[in-house]
Amino acid sequence: MELLSNVTAMAQQQPFNPWSLPDTFTIYNFAPEEIRSFLHPHWHNQKAPHPMMYYFFGIIYLVIGTVAIGGNWMVLRILGSFPALRTPANMLVMNLAVSDFLLMITLIPECVYNFFLGGPWQFGDLGCQIHAFCGAICGYSQITTLVIISYDRYNVIVKGFNGAPLTFSKAVMLITFTWIWAFGWSVSPLVGWGYYAMDGMLGTCSFDGVTTNMNNKSHILATTIFLFMIPVFIIIGCYYFIVRAVFHHEDELRQQAKKMNVTSLRSNSEQQAVSAEIRIAKVAIINVTLWIMAWSPFAIVCLIGTWGDVSRITPLVCELPVILAKTSCAYNPVIYALSHPKYRECLKELYPWLCIVTEDKKTSKHGGDNQSTGSTKTEASSATTST
Numbered sequence: 001m002e003l004l005s006n007v008t009a010m011a012q013q014q015p016f017n018p019w020s021l022p023d024t025f026t027i028y029n030f031a032p033e034e035i036r037s038f039l040h041p042h043w044h045n046q047k048a049p050h051p052m053m054y055y056f057f058g059i060i061y062l063v064i065g066t067v068a069i070g071g072n073w074m075v076l077r078i079l080g081s082f083p084a085l086r087t088p089a090n091m092l093v094m095n096l097a098v099s100d101f102l103l104m105i106t107l108i109p110e111c112v113y114n115f116f117l118g119g120p121w122q123f124g125d126l127g128c129q130i131h132a133f134c135g136a137i138c139g140y141s142q143i144t145t146l147v148i149i150s151y152d153r154y155n156v157i158v159k160g161f162n163g164a165p166l167t168f169s170k171a172v173m174l175i176t177f178t179w180i181w182a183f184g185w186s187v188s189p190l191v192g193w194g195y196y197a198m199d200g201m202l203g204t205c206s207f208d209g210v211t212t213n214m215n216n217k218s219h220i221l222a223t224t225i226f227l228f229m230i231p232v233f234i235i236i237g238c239y240y241f242i243v244r245a246v247f248h249h250e251d252e253l254r255q256q257a258k259k260m261n262v263t264s265l266r267s268n269s270e271q272q273a274v275s276a277e278i279r280i281a282k283v284a285i286i287n288v289t290l291w292i293m294a295w296s297p298f299a300i301v302c303l304i305g306t307w308g309d310v311s312r313i314t315p316l317v318c319e320l321p322v323i324l325a326k327t328s329c330a331y332n333p334v335i336y337a338l339s340h341p342k343y344r345e346c347l348k349e350l351y352p353w354l355c356i357v358t359e360d361k362k363t364s365k366h367g368g369d370n371q372s373t374g375s376t377k378t379e380a381s382s383a384t385t386s387t
Contacts (some may be wrong), residue, residue, distance in 0.1 A: 003238035058115030065108030071333025101327035103138035132196035140182035194219025200315030297321035
């Protein structure tokens with residue numbers, strides 16, 4: 001009570017400025033009594049953001065959630081409605097959409113609710129732990145699935161007929177592995193290795209990025225290495241060999257055509273053909289690039305807060321990477337709508353009100369352009385030149 005009186009007195013001595021808050025307006029003073037018991041001490045003396053920021057973030061979460069939930073639901077419905085699209089490779093795509101969809105369903109409602117109520121967490125410590133766990137398991141499933149998709153593209157395009165094709169049984173086993181692997185890592189803070197905690201803005205919960213004991217530091221470092229750095233290294237390696245193989249074969253075709261004194265060794269139909277495997281690879285490259293851009297700030301902030309200078313971690317520095325990471329769930333449906341002709345055709349059929357523009361092709365519109373079968377390098381290189 002005395003503190004509130006001092007804050008009021010200070011405010012009365014200053015010219016009125018609705019966008020300026022006194023330094024004594026800390027996160028601890030802003031937090032309701034029921035959440036102070038599990039509010040990390042790092043935030044006690046941090047100056048609270050302006051109340052308008054909470055409503056701004058609430059709008060951002062609402063937009064991201066609407067796009068991601070609606071878009072991934074469309075992906076799942078389309079891949080499940082057209083039998084020709086139910087291929088082993090598309091099972092991995094469906095798992096990626098399931099991960100994104102579940103992450104949004106389990107996180108966005110409480111985020112929007114909290115921020116539109118002014119920010120403080122409304123669901124207690126147990127709700128905070130569950131919220132963080134759901135974000136972790138879906139995020140881990142997301143990156144693991146991207147690694148598997150990348151290797152499948154490498155196996156199909158680089159190895160060609162020498163590579164073992166992805167079958168439905170293999171796809172089921174790989175999808176099962178992604179969720180077991182994700183569960184094992186995400187449950188560890190609940191059983192003693194690492195921590196989940198409320199973020200500085202008080203509206204979301206995620207990894208504890210400000211506790212500097214060795215238990216939490218080792219957990220943050222291990223998850224960063226095994227669930228971010230190594231997957232990114234594998235993905236980049238796969239696409240490096242894919243691009244190198246395609247360019248090498250293109251150079252061989254040009255040299256052979258030059259010796260035969262012809263413009264191209266391909267027929268007109270081959271020039272216009274688009275390889276399904278290369279299409280998937282291009283989409284996956286875009287998707288992975290956006291994923292790295294979305295999750296890198298979050299990983300960096302967690303490492304700085306645990307292994308570096310924790311004083312640099314403010315409520316806004318903590319919350320902005322959390323928001324950016326959640327945007328990764330909205331990329332997939334947009335990328336598929338823009339990049340896959342077959343997907344656009346099916347999307348147009350199921351949702352004509354979207355006014356989707358499709359290509360005028362003579363091929364069957366429900367043909368599977370996502371087959372995970374061995375393709376020759378000629379197909380791969382011709383697809384690269386035509387897309």
